[in-house]
Amino acid sequence: MRILFSALPAHGHLFPLAPLMEAAIAGGHVVGLLGGPGVRPLAVGELDPGVQLLGDGAAVQEFLAEAARRTGGDPTRPDPAMLGEIFGAARLDLDGEQALRHARGWAPDLVVAEAFDTVGPLVAAGLGIPWHQVGIGPGLAPMPAEVIERAVVPYYRRAGIEPVPASSYVDPCPPALQDPGWVSPAPRLPVRARAHRRPRGEPAVLPRFSDPGRPTVLLTLGTVFTEEEMLAALGSAVADADVNVLATLGLAISRPPESTGRGELRYVSFAPMDQLLDGVRLVVAAGGSGTVLGALSRGKPMVLWPQGADQPVNAALAAAAGVAIVVGSAAEVTGAVTRALHDDALHARAAEVAAEIAHAPAPAEVMATLTAHAQQSRRGEAVVPVAAR
The missing domain is CATH 3.40.50.2000 (Glycogen Phosphorylase B;)
Incomplete structure (x- = not known):
């Protein structure tokens, strides 16, 4: 056919x-x-x-x-x-x-x-x-x-x-x-x-962290809403939760922006979401559909700061489902990441939704x-x- x-x-x-x-x-x-x-x-x-x-x-x-x-x-x-x-x-x-x-x-x-x-x-x-x-x-x-x-x-x-x-x-x-x-x-x-994966070929090369014992947080704003200034501010805010931060550059940024923070921050160019989620404890994102469904298919809870398009709706639904914390500014991110990392109910609910997807x-x-x-x-x-x- x-x-x-x-x-x-x-x-x-x-x-x-x-x-x-x-x-x-x-x-x-x-x-x-x-x-x-x-x-x-x-x-x-x-x-x-x-x-x-x-x-x-x-x-x-x-x-x-x-x-x-x-x-x-x-x-x-x-x-x-x-x-x-x-x-x-x-x-x-x-x-x-x-x-x-x-x-x-x-x-x-x-x-x-x-x-x-x-x-x-x-x-x-x-x-x-x-x-x-x-x-x-x-x-x-x-x-x-x-x-x-x-x-x-x-x-x-x-x-x-x-x-x-x-x-x-x-x-x-x-x-x-x-x-x-x-x-x-x-x-x-x-x-x-499922999270996007490449059907064949070599996996993307991801950076390593000097202290792999710390929790790793994936920071991704998707392919449309990634701006250098915003990504730098978010990267610093997430890193201030004393975590390893794996941040995606999106399509518009050619080199990593300068950032600060207590944790270790590493940037990566476009890579399949399925690979990015390996070893990740939490996802910080704008709330695009692919990111939200991909993260939940792997049982990863989220901190979401919606920027536009369908993201506000996705973020509200994810919060109502008990799988995400929604913030309205970079200033709220460090506290939200810290809470989310230690919120057993949030992680348990994300695992339940992952099981629902798997069935x-x-x-x-x-x-x-x-x-x-x-x-x-x-x-x-x-x-x-x-x-x-």
Whole structure:
């Protein structure tokens, strides 16, 4: 079977699809990924080499800039109009036509798209094949979901394509971290979340600490919100808790900022989250979905200082679940880290959520369900709802 994946060309949107891609390839399927200049650098070394890269779509900076031009807003702190442009109108205007062209030539049997992606659903509707939506964290609230949905309607009308609902919602978010009032946009199919790991190749080289007996804290602000001044302040604040600090530089910082603190602070360039979590007692982060789910899949509690995008929501849900302490400034970090390191209830709750994640179906099981659903659809048989399998 030919399975086409589609995602926003950014780490936090693409990497949650990686386990499903690997499972599909291991199951003997042919896997393609829609993208262009923005996807190729992310895929090299980080995705299964069997993934075929298709298309010549825009890089994420291009449609962020286009959305900002149309609305006059800040893409890192989007209002509803900006959300609709980033994920809906601007994205389809830049990528929709070429994606449809490449997909028709590739002839997929089904499409798997991450929750914020609107290109994959367009392709599925245009080709008349089923598609499945994959969450990247806690479910999208009704307001932004509706804004994005409305924003794509004009493009569909111009293209003469009728929108088709997703056949399922593949959900990596454990119930403990989901908003109690959230309603799945399609039949829910849980999948086991994991921290990002490289399928093959050499692991990243991580720094060593002079005193490995001290607790190690991972400090990561992700790939979007890492700024040198903020990272330096946070690094010093975490180190003042008298711990070893392993801090990620993100993508925008080329050299480690100067920092102070009682503990030992070491920086590392981009490395897979799964490897970064080895030997870590606590995670200090901004609260991106990949970081939160990755940390919890390994039973690591968190101290979160949200900066924007989905981070405030993720942080609030993690605090409500009893797996994180949320702070509002660097001045609060040292005390929060000290409390979190010695809070047995926090660590026990993180372990419980990790067990909940581990009991969800593996990506291979989920892909078997999706392909069976597509085969039924292709044969014109009555399709059993995926959640009923």
